Amino acid sequence: MKSIAILKTDSVHPQWVAEFGEYPDMFQRVFLAVNPDLMFDVYDVQLGEYPEQLDQHGAYLITGSKAGVYEDHPWLPPLIDFVRILDQAHIPLLGICFGHQLVAHALGGEVSKSEKGWGVGVHEHGWRAKPDWVTSKQDSFQVLVSHQDQVQSVASGLQVIAGSEFCPNAVLYKPEHILTFQGHPEFVEDYSRALMIHRHDRIDESAMGPALASLEKGHDGLKIVGWMLEFLRCSGSPIAGIRGTCS
Secondary structure (H helix, E strand, O other), X not given: OEEEEEEEOOOOOHHHHHHHOOHHHHHHHHHHHHOOOXXXXXXXXXXXXXXXXXHHEEEEEEOOOOOOOOOOOOOHHHHHHHHXXXXXXXXXXXXXXXXXXXXXXXXXXXXXXXXXXOEEEEEEEEEOOOOOOOOOOOOEEEEEEEEOEEEEEOOOOOEEEEEOOOOOOOEEEEOOOEEEEOOXXXXXXXXXXXXXXXXXXOOOHHHHHHHHHHHHHOOOHHHHHHHHHHXXXXXXXXXXXXXXXXX
């Protein structure tokens, strides 16, 4: 049985690591809360780390990052190429925030800073379509967000299955092997609060108050992780801890 490979694209500020861990730690914590039988491997792609064999993992997950997909970083072109290779090989791929934007960018979409400014706090994203692996009867879900960049246009082959007025292209899906979310199911409220306060000089004051207040109403991070695992089940990849056929 195979592990999920986490492609780390950023580091947590050192003062927060003891409390929250690095980004791969956040993902492992929330995924294992849903399914304790999963296995993970971590690659820091900023350091040029990649698996020796493409198929040695059952799925790949690209984390969030403060970098922009359009910026000039030496580690970005290899990662963009890697996304395209995964797509061509139909190997399951998950992307979160920056990972969501990078997949869209790599496959021909457009990503840029939004004229609407920062999206922070808990946002509601409405379903436009529900694949079979969405185990919810609700028309929307709540998710923690922290982004200024957005996917502005989507390449053919990717479907937009959820979004909001603020972020229309919030969830992208390519049947059988790609699923990406703009939101952060791996975040907890205290980490979102710390990020917002740290970025107070960049976030409009009119957005900061409501965003901080929104942290009190909860979010659907565990549900989103459950949907991602159902998506991986439907992909048919031999991932440790994922058994049975698509529900």
